[in-house]
Amino acid sequence: MGVEGIGAKVLRKxxxxxxxxxxxxVDDMSVPGMKYAAFVRSxxxxxxxxxxxxxxxxxxxxxxxVLDGKQLQxxxxxxxxxxxxxxxxxxxxxxxxxxxxxxxxxxxYVGQPLAVVVAETRAQARDAADAxxxxxxxxxxxxxxxxxxxxxxxxxxPEAPGNLIFDWELGDRSATDAAFAKAAHVTKIHIHNxxxxxxxxxxxxxxxxxxxxxxxxxxxxxxxxxHVARLVMSAFYNVAPEHKLRVIAPDVGGGFGSxxxxxxxxxxxxxxxxxxxxxxxxxxxxxxxxxxxxxxxDHETEVELALDADNKILGLKVETTANxxxxxxxxxxxxxxxxxxxxxxxxxxxxxxxxxxxAVYTNTVPVDAYRGAGxxxxxxxxxxxxxxxxxxxxISPAELRRKxxxxxxxxxxxxxxxxxAGDFEACLNAGMEAADVAGFEGRxxxxxxxxxxRGLGMSCYIEACGIAPxxxxxxxxxxxxxxxxxxxxxxPVGTIxxxxxxxxxxxxxxxxxxxxxxERFGLPxxxxxVIHGDTxxxxxxxxxxxxxxxxxxxSAIVKALDKVEAKAKKIxxxxxxxxxxxxxxxxxxxxxxxTDKKLGWHEVxxxxxxxxxxxxxxxxxxxxGAFYDPTNFTFPAGCYICEVEVDPETGTTEVxxxxxxDDFGRVINPMIVEGQVHGGIAQGIGQxxxxxxxxxxxxxxxxASYMDYAMPRAWDLPMFKVSTTExxxxxxxxxxxxxxxxxxxxxxxAVINAITDAIGNNDLTMPATPEKVWKALNAVE
Amino acid sequence: xxxxxxxxNGREMKGSVEDRTLLVQFLxxxxxxTGTHVGCDTSQCGACVVHVDGKAVxxxxxxxxxxxxxxxxxxxxxxxxxxxxxVQAAFREHHGLQCGFCTPGMIMTAVDMINRHGSSLDEKxxxxxxxxxxxxxxxxxxxxxxxxxxxxxxxxxxxxxE
Numbered sequence: 001m002g003v004e005g006i007g008a009k010v011l012r013k014x015x016x017x018x019x020x021x022x023x024x025x026v027d028d029m030s031v032p033g034m035k036y037a038a039f040v041r042s043x044x045x046x047x048x049x050x051x052x053x054x055x056x057x058x059x060x061x062x063x064x065x066v067l068d069g070k071q072l073q074x075x076x077x078x079x080x081x082x083x084x085x086x087x088x089x090x091x092x093x094x095x096x097x098x099x100x101x102x103x104x105x106x107x108x109y110v111g112q113p114l115a116v117v118v119a120e121t122r123a124q125a126r127d128a129a130d131a132x133x134x135x136x137x138x139x140x141x142x143x144x145x146x147x148x149x150x151x152x153x154x155x156x157x158p159e160a161p162g163n164l165i166f167d168w169e170l171g172d173r174s175a176t177d178a179a180f181a182k183a184a185h186v187t188k189i190h191i192h193n194x195x196x197x198x199x200x201x202x203x204x205x206x207x208x209x210x211x212x213x214x215x216x217x218x219x220x221x222x223x224x225x226x227h228v229a230r231l232v233m234s235a236f237y238n239v240a241p242e243h244k245l246r247v248i249a250p251d252v253g254g255g256f257g258s259x260x261x262x263x264x265x266x267x268x269x270x271x272x273x274x275x276x277x278x279x280x281x282x283x284x285x286x287x288x289x290x291x292x293x294x295x296x297x298d299h300e301t302e303v304e305l306a307l308d309a310d311n312k313i314l315g316l317k318v319e320t321t322a323n324x325x326x327x328x329x330x331x332x333x334x335x336x337x338x339x340x341x342x343x344x345x346x347x348x349x350x351x352x353x354x355x356x357x358x359a360v361y362t363n364t365v366p367v368d369a370y371r372g373a374g375x376x377x378x379x380x381x382x383x384x385x386x387x388x389x390x391x392x393x394x395i396s397p398a399e400l401r402r403k404x405x406x407x408x409x410x411x412x413x414x415x416x417x418x419x420x421a422g423d424f425e426a427c428l429n430a431g432m433e434a435a436d437v438a439g440f441e442g443r444x445x446x447x448x449x450x451x452x453x454r455g456l457g458m459s460c461y462i463e464a465c466g467i468a469p470x471x472x473x474x475x476x477x478x479x480x481x482x483x484x485x486x487x488x489x490x491x492p493v494g495t496i497x498x499x500x501x502x503x504x505x506x507x508x509x510x511x512x513x514x515x516x517x518x519e520r521f522g523l524p525x526x527x528x529x530v531i532h533g534d535t536x537x538x539x540x541x542x543x544x545x546x547x548x549x550x551x552x553x554x555s556a557i558v559k560a561l562d563k564v565e566a567k568a569k570k571i572x573x574x575x576x577x578x579x580x581x582x583x584x585x586x587x588x589x590x591x592x593x594x595t596d597k598k599l600g601w602h603e604v605x606x607x608x609x610x611x612x613x614x615x616x617x618x619x620x621x622x623x624x625g626a627f628y629d630p631t632n633f634t635f636p637a638g639c640y641i642c643e644v645e646v647d648p649e650t651g652t653t654e655v656x657x658x659x660x661x662d663d664f665g666r667v668i669n670p671m672i673v674e675g676q677v678h679g680g681i682a683q684g685i686g687q688x689x690x691x692x693x694x695x696x697x698x699x700x701x702x703x704a705s706y707m708d709y710a711m712p713r714a715w716d717l718p719m720f721k722v723s724t725t726e727x728x729x730x731x732x733x734x735x736x737x738x739x740x741x742x743x744x745x746x747x748x749x750a751v752i753n754a755i756t757d758a759i760g761n762n763d764l765t766m767p768a769t770p771e772k773v774w775k776a777l778n779a780v781e
Numbered sequence: 782x783x784x785x786x787x788x789x790n791g792r793e794m795k796g797s798v799e800d801r802t803l804l805v806q807f808l809x810x811x812x813x814x815t816g817t818h819v820g821c822d823t824s825q826c827g828a829c830v831v832h833v834d835g836k837a838v839x840x841x842x843x844x845x846x847x848x849x850x851x852x853x854x855x856x857x858x859x860x861x862x863x864x865x866x867x868v869q870a871a872f873r874e875h876h877g878l879q880c881g882f883c884t885p886g887m888i889m890t891a892v893d894m895i896n897r898h899g900s901s902l903d904e905k906x907x908x909x910x911x912x913x914x915x916x917x918x919x920x921x922x923x924x925x926x927x928x929x930x931x932x933x934x935x936x937x938x939x940x941x942x943e
Contacts, residue, residue, distance in 0.1 A: 019865065020865070286826075682917075719925070
């Protein structure tokens with residue numbers, strides 16, 4: 001592999017700018033003449049706008065313009081879209097309510113923007129936004145999905161009677177009913193999957209610049225997928241034609257899904273720049289982020305698991321109500337459907353599965369993909385149910401899982417997915433050994449002597465990454481293809497630029513992607529520059545989410561490197577008068593195998609550009625591009641084991657040990673992969689113990705700051721014990737599966753299984769706050 | 782508007798600001814020192830930590846006029862030319878950062894922590910003293926390792942096993 005090739009722990013190239021304060025995030029950008037935007041947001045969860053009086057705001061110091069939704073509509077800016085079409089089981093299309101970038105008639109959640117103020121300074125813009133006089137007629141409010149489905153509930157959108165967006169199903173209901181009819185044991189539980197706020201540390205920001213002379217727009221934005229942002233802003237929102245719009249996502253401070261979507265603010269900044277004639281920058285504050293970044297999860301689910309007398313699973317029934325908030329965000333429809341129900345087979349051989357999902361409008365922030373996106377919800381359903389079943393049957397949770405593991409591949413589940421490779425028992429064994437499960441009862445007894453209740457819980461997750469084969473997702477309703485692009489530009493001196501359609505917002509692509517070149521040509525990673533996030537530099541790409549940058553993005557780079565290598569070998573063979581098949585490239589040299597004839601890599605590259613001695617008919621230059629469309633999803637899987645101690649006096653839970661044993665296929669940089677797992681586990685423990693998103697009955701988000709929403713802090717978490725096993729993914733050239741979301745997918749059920757084990761009461765919802773744990777322990781309602 | 786002057790990273794800096802201007806806004810908007818970040822509105826996240834007269838301070842919690850006359854050090858000012866500060870180097874060596882947004886505040890907090898505790902730092906103390914710094918990417922695991930390493934402190938058994 002070489003010291004910097006595949007499998008090497010290479011320190012990150014991008015770190016130097018971040019540790020010296022020279023990162024370049026959107027809010028760090030300024031352009032000459034730039035002014036500041038502040039948004040006027042609804043203070044009501046549901047209200048009709050009956051009047052807007054701009055006179056006071058327009059008279060405030062420094063104000064350049066006050067723009068509202070009617071003007072936006074008048075200029076032909078289109079409504080926001082949902083890019084994944086899901087149909088109900090009766091065949092009717094999903095019911096999408098109109099979602100304008102600035103509301104002009106009705107507001108449907110607290111924080112929804114309805115006007116924008118552009119002013120000389122941030123403070124002046126905010127002062128003037130506060131001075132805008134808006135009259136509202138308040139309407140009744142509903143925040144919980146189950147309530148929104150009831151007769152007489154407040155109605156959000158005329159397009160969606162009963163607030164029902166779709167009533168969708170997957171699997172075979174009659175086969176599942178037949179399986180349950182044969183069951184020796186049925187386990188039933190109710191699952192609440194709590195709503196989460198993604199909270200990347202960098203708040204969203206947008207800088208829109210309309211250049212009147214060129215009739216051209218530039219948008220700097222905190223995006224995980226700037227190319228898709230350009231396409232959508234152009235094709236659907238009519239901001240500008242694609243060739244007149246440049247989108248740049250520079251350093252982006254975390255995303256976790258929340259920066260996939262194209263939000264009203266970046267559209268409005270571009271539009272407002274043209275309207276006011278100045279570049280316009282907006283930066284979210286943290287409370288705006290809580291009020292407007294797409295939230296995650298928020299499912300209520302009834303689960304039933306049927307087992308035979310030998311404890312083999314016969315069938316699974318799942319009924320889920322998914323809260324999608326007040327509007328359909330860009331990929332919201334796919335999360336509780338094709339990213340959720342398709343994973344309900346877990347790691348187990350389940351002959352019959354049926355899932356029914358109702359997606360519902362409420363007066364809350366739109367809900368979309370958040371780290372894991374559907375797969376954490378599926379894993380929580382399956383793994384809480386498995387643990388519960390084992391306890392009811394009086395057998396060890398590990399044994400119930402072992403008994404039902406899928407053991408041969410490929411394996412077709414009853415819910416679309418065809419698992420291509422895996423060794424679930426290897427992960428379970430590695431996890432149990434690392435967690436010293438055999439010694440747990442001794443530790444439990446020792447904890448008891450200190451007055452603490454110790455519990456152990458596990459979770460064997462599987463997820464689907466490498467999203468995804470374009471034809472497959474197209475058949476399931478996706479509005480886009482999910483391939484990735486790459487271009488490899490070899491300079492005349494032999495250094496290399498990799499242009500990728502993936503986007504790094506913490507994942508370390510500049511390092512990991514460079515390692516492919518080190519592996520291929522034996523060049524130092526310092527000789528490679530990775531370029532991403534600018535639609536003027538990279539032609540097109542699909543961006544980073546769904547743990548796809550490795551399995552899809554790097555596969556595209558491999559394809560382009562194949563072409564570069566082939567051409568370099570042709571040139572070298574011609575110059576060295578050797579057979580092309582005898583040329584090998586290693587350690588920065590291009591050699592004729594078995595001889596001492598060789599060229600430096602840089603000599604071959606220079607030769608490609610001088611073009612003095614190329615094979616007849618060969619074009620000069622050394623630059624190749626590739627598009628890679630995956631052949632299947634990839635299936636990372638693993639075993640997570642959590643050990644907790646509960647203080648029975650206070651209900652406080654301490655995570656005393658957390659083990660992760662993951663199978664990610666081929667690992668390129670183990671240091672970066674471990675870091676991804678650490679971060680994912682922290683978010684999963686956050687969901688399980690800390691993070692609760694609460695609306696009051698009037699639809700006010702009462703957890704809209706770090707004073708109220710419990711982010712995981714250093715003292716909430718232990719050191720993590722992480723390791724990997726490896727079965728290669730057969731579907732892509734590197735055998736990679738993806739690692740970005742696993743931690744957040746696998747960990748919540750492990751934590752809750754551990755606490756419920758400790759307290760001896762299985763009835764516990766997330767987040768398992770001390771109050772809830774104490775009440776569950778003492779069986780107090 | 783009020784005139785302020787302060788020493789920032791060893792250089793005399795002057796400016797004229799609205800009274801309500803926060804120190805972090807003065808550093809970012811007036812001086813162009815954008816390494817200091819704003820991650821929340823409630824002095825919780827610590828992305829804005831700088832040193833004022835040698836002590837770690839959240840620069841979103843202090844007015845620029847309050848810092849007038851003080852000596853301020855930001856993330857841009859702790860390396861010696863191209864030579865990284867040992868805490869910066871430790872964050873890189875131990876992969877104590879991912880997206881990099883919380884990192885300047887983390888490093889400035891860590892430098893202050895090490896100044897006060899030296900090699901007597903332990904994991905528990907580091908975790909307690911990181912209470913005012915939020916990271917969403919790393920799960921803190923490698924940040925704790927980096928700080929202990931930079932302090933020359935003993936590693937816990939769990940860390941040494943890696």
